[in-house]
Amino acid sequence: MLYKEPEDGEKIKFDKGKWIVPNKPVILYIEGDGIGPEITNAAIKVINKAVERAYGSSREIKWLEVYAGEKAEKLVNDRFPKETQEMLLKYRVVLKGPLETPIGKGWKSVNVAIRLMLDLYANIRPVKYIEGLESPLKHPEKVDMIIFRENTDDLYRGIEYPFNSEEAKKIRDFLRKELKVEIEDDTGIGIKVMSKYKTQRITRLAIQYAIEHKRKKVTIMHKGNVMKYTEGAFREWAYEVALKEYRDFIVTEEEINQGKPDQGKIILNDRIADNMFQQIIIRPEEYDIILAPNVNGDYISDAAGALIGNIGMLGGANIGDEGGMFEAIHGTAPKYAGKNVANPTGIIKAGELMLRWMGWNEAADLIEKAINMAIRDKKVTQDIARFMGVKALGTKEYADELIKIMDTI
DSSP, X not given: OOOOOOTTOBOXXXXXXXXXXXXXXXXXXXXXXXXHHHHHHHHHHHHHHHHHHHHTXXXXXXXXXXXXXXXXXXXXXXXXXXXXXXHHHHHOEEXXXXXXXXXXXXXXXXXXXXXXXXXXXXXXXXXXXXXXXOOSSSOGGGOEEEEEEEOSSGGGGOOEEOTTSHHHXXXXXXXXXXXXXXXXXXXXXXXXXXXXXXXXXXXXXXXXXXXXXXXXXXXXXXXXXXSTTTHHHHHHHHHHHHXXXXXXXXXXXXXXXXXXXXXXXXXXXXXXXXXXXXXXXXXGGGOSEEEEOHHXXXXXXXXXXXXXXXXXXXXXXXXXXXXXXXXXXXXXXXXXXXXXXXXXXXXXXXXXXXXXXXXXXXXXXXXXXXXXXHHHTTOOBHHHHHHHTSOOBOHHHHHHHHHHHHTTO
């Protein structure tokens, strides 16, 4: 399997976390499984229109499809071929449709493999209410938060062994003999790891983002009262780097409670994970940027998404110092595959995020405005149309509607 690379495209380069984007960047895309091909191709059409509308012929994305998941398995009997991995390592930016990961058995997650391969240590998920959506909250317009989820550490490292494996037996024996910890013989083993380095680099990214985008608060989410040397350490390490490296920009909630004025600085605080869930429901306006370890970040992202009424509307950015993977945060929805009914907004929003990281904000703004106007005018897919009591647009027709709206902006 050989990929034909665009002759007139250039690689995006990186310098200490800064993106250096040519006028004709090569960007990879993976269609994904289930509804993936339909929504990914709809997104590419919308992104291309936004770029053309914003910049005319002076800028253009040179798309290159690479194969993973079901499509790759059918072609070369491998869900994550070596050639695909080589392209990812070369070009380092990819728009990715949802890929299936089985529960409890089978192959490991391609999503996680890409994150680890490109060291995409931050999973960034903006959650902001769009007027017209059906939300369970009385005042959903108060929801405007961004989750910064550490992406390469914690339980998602996948260090785990079945209860009846030789590895689990060895670990149980070691715990009993060397550390005097009693553990039952029918116990599976999972190891939770958190490093100071990884915690502090995502803390830097979250605070730098807050400074550059004039956000007002960063909240560290953790379960440090129970997991003292992993999640508790996450809290301590985050405070340490914030106060050591960003003291001029930061004031802590504790300092404010002691009478120190905030003076327009970013407020840094922390919340226990279980408390965080009810906090974002009853007081969403108090939360701006949420900084969380991997597992907590996964949970709170979906919970926050539910507050705006439709998790399918959310896109996510997986960001490292030298690369990015952009994706919808929902799954493959196989029962809707091939029916032209899936909502592509999540992956279109992921494309919007990609454009923002590229510095192509004018094109990103067009996508954001078009989506807001489509929902306002009730030009929506079936998942939203049934709540609005209107006729639904298909996946392709919805993308065409966004393109039509962009021509009017």
